[in-house]
Amino acid sequence: MALHNNPESSNPYTGKAATVLSYTMMHPGQLRSTQQLIEACHMAKGHLVLDVGCGIGRTACYLAKNFDCRVMGVDLNEELVEEARRRAYKMGLQNRVEFKVANVQNLPLESNIFDATICEAVLAYVPDREAALREMVRVTMPGRYVGLNETTWISRPPSPAVLAFVEDTMAGAQFLLASEARALMEGAGLDNLTLFPSEKTSMLNEMSAGMQSMGLRETLGTLNKMVHAYVTKPALRGTLKRSLMKPSDMMDYVGYFICAGRKPA
Numbered sequence: 001m002a003l004h005n006n007p008e009s010s011n012p013y014t015g016k017a018a019t020v021l022s023y024t025m026m027h028p029g030q031l032r033s034t035q036q037l038i039e040a041c042h043m044a045k046g047h048l049v050l051d052v053g054c055g056i057g058r059t060a061c062y063l064a065k066n067f068d069c070r071v072m073g074v075d076l077n078e079e080l081v082e083e084a085r086r087r088a089y090k091m092g093l094q095n096r097v098e099f100k101v102a103n104v105q106n107l108p109l110e111s112n113i114f115d116a117t118i119c120e121a122v123l124a125y126v127p128d129r130e131a132a133l134r135e136m137v138r139v140t141m142p143g144r145y146v147g148l149n150e151t152t153w154i155s156r157p158p159s160p161a162v163l164a165f166v167e168d169t170m171a172g173a174q175f176l177l178a179s180e181a182r183a184l185m186e187g188a189g190l191d192n193l194t195l196f197p198s199e200k201t202s203m204l205n206e207m208s209a210g211m212q213s214m215g216l217r218e219t220l221g222t223l224n225k226m227v228h229a230y231v232t233k234p235a236l237r238g239t240l241k242r243s244l245m246k247p248s249d250m251m252d253y254v255g256y257f258i259c260a261g262r263k264p265a
């Protein structure tokens with residue numbers, strides 16, 4: 001798969017389809033992988049957490065609601081940040097969750113302030129991953145954890161259908177490998193590393209886990225938003241349709257890993 005020289009121009013999340021796409025994609029492992037990340041980062045009640053590449057704010061709001069954390073979510077895409085703010089407001093979490101437009105490679109945030117910094121399914125779109133890790137480590141308090149829940153190839157080469165899907169609907173995505181994550185973490189000076197891969201799952205399991213983690217109300221709301229986008233935005237119809245037509249063998253090749261490390265005290 002080609003790595004685009006200017007991934008920001010090919011990043012599907014910076015385009016007009018971003019908000020619509022964000023309804024169809026949550027990271028592999030759904031809520032379960034997020035919970036594994038939370039554990040790997042030793043998060044506790046009341047922590048101040050940074051979620052980089054927060055998308056529509058699902059994890060940020062989950063942390064605020066279920067762990068009583070205060071959360072800052074940052075994302076490159078303004079529309080997604082707006083959607084995340086709406087979500088926090090609807091859930092009554094606006095006093096505990098804040099969202100900002102920002103690039104993980106150059107965070108407009110002070111050093112040494114977060115109890116944990118997390119990143120889920122983002123680094124495939126980031127051109128300078130060393131800079132991203134450096135920034136995540138910089139803003140984290142000494143003695144606290146930085147964690148990744150990243151989409152990866154669990155088997156290669158992927159089937160032609162999966163490769164075509166990833167190239168078509170996730171243009172520019174270059175999945176990080178677990179070995180690369182370990183090197184990045186070590187290169188950024190983190191210690192006490194934990195790294196573990198996902199279990200293999202199926203498309204059906206992923207979809208039902210996704211719906212379970214969203215709950216009935218949000219699942220119906222999401223379907224409603226997709227239908228609305230389909231009807232009112234003819235230009236996005238093709239993208240939306242193609243994004244929903246995930247190959248049935250997708251999860252034979254695509255999974256995730258969790259990798260977390262501590263910033264030395």
Ligand SMILES: C[S@@+](CC[C@H](N)C(=O)[O-])C[C@H]1O[C@@H](n2cnc3c(N)ncnc32)[C@H](O)[C@@H]1O
Nearest residue numbers: 013027053054055075076077103104120121125
């Ligand atoms: C696959 S989505 C994941 C969203 C969310 N973390 C989740 O797991 O549901 C990737 C997100 O990364 C964001 N992103 C991509 N490059 C970024 C960058 N350089 N800085 C900040 N966010 C970025 C995109 O806008 C998008 O919201």
